[in-house]
Amino acid sequence: MKLLDALQDEHALIDRVLGSFRSYVDALVDGTADGEDGARFAAFFSEFAGHFHHDREERVFFHALITQAELPAERGPVHALAHEHAEMAQWLHEMTPLLERGPLSDDERARLQALATRYSRALWRHIDAENSVLYPQGAERLARCGVRELADRPMSEAEAAAREGAAALLLRYPPSEDAALTRGDGCFMCRAHGDTCKGLEAEWWTELEWEEFYDRDASD
Known part of the structure; x- marks a missing residue:
C-alpha cells in the first residue's frame, strides 16, 4: 500500500530528526547551539510530523480502518494512537515558545530538556507501535x-520547507540515542498497552482468528 510505504519512510526521517533534536537541546543547555535552530525543529515537528504525517494517518488511514474495516474508534489501537497524537501535539505546543524564544534562563533550559525528553521518548515508541503493529x-x-490503496496528498509549501530544513539540522546536530529508552516491536512495547488499549488480540481479533490461534497452539 503506497500510502503506508510513504508513512513508514516518513517515520525513518522523523526518527532521525528526534535524535538530532535531542542533540540540539543538549547543545543548547551547554551553550554551544544556535538558538535560532530551535524554531526550525519546532517547524519540522509541527508542520511535517504533525500537519502532514499525523494528519494523513488520521484522516486517511485511521478513517479507513474505522469506516471500511469497521474497527472500533472509541477503544483499541486506533483510539490509543490518535490520543497519543493529540497528547504529543500538546507537549510540542508547550515546548515551542521555549524553542522560539531568545536566550533561556537556567530554569527554562531545564524545562525544555525535560519536555524534549518526554516528547522524543513518546514519539519514538509511538513510531515503533505503528510500524510493528498498526501498519x-x-x-x-x-x-x-x-x-488495497489509500488516497494521499502532496505536501504544502510550509510542510515541504520544514522537511527540507531537516537536512541541515541533521548535519549540524548528528542524531543521538537515548540509552535509557527501551524500544522494540509489538503491543507490549507500546506505552498505551494496558492503559488505553488492551492489545491487538483483545481489541481487533475475530472469533475466527482466535480459533486459528488455538488450533495452531494445539498442534505445536
Whole structure:
C-alpha cells in the first residue's frame, strides 16, 4: 500500500530528526547551539510530523480502518494512537515558545530538556507501535475488505520547507540515542498497552482468528 510505504519512510526521517533534536537541546543547555535552530525543529515537528504525517494517518488511514474495516474508534489501537497524537501535539505546543524564544534562563533550559525528553521518548515508541503493529495489521484488515490503496496528498509549501530544513539540522546536530529508552516491536512495547488499549488480540481479533490461534497452539 503506497500510502503506508510513504508513512513508514516518513517515520525513518522523523526518527532521525528526534535524535538530532535531542542533540540540539543538549547543545543548547551547554551553550554551544544556535538558538535560532530551535524554531526550525519546532517547524519540522509541527508542520511535517504533525500537519502532514499525523494528519494523513488520521484522516486517511485511521478513517479507513474505522469506516471500511469497521474497527472500533472509541477503544483499541486506533483510539490509543490518535490520543497519543493529540497528547504529543500538546507537549510540542508547550515546548515551542521555549524553542522560539531568545536566550533561556537556567530554569527554562531545564524545562525544555525535560519536555524534549518526554516528547522524543513518546514519539519514538509511538513510531515503533505503528510500524510493528498498526501498519501491517491495519493493511491486512483493509485488504480483507477489498481496500488495497489509500488516497494521499502532496505536501504544502510550509510542510515541504520544514522537511527540507531537516537536512541541515541533521548535519549540524548528528542524531543521538537515548540509552535509557527501551524500544522494540509489538503491543507490549507500546506505552498505551494496558492503559488505553488492551492489545491487538483483545481489541481487533475475530472469533475466527482466535480459533486459528488455538488450533495452531494445539498442534505445536
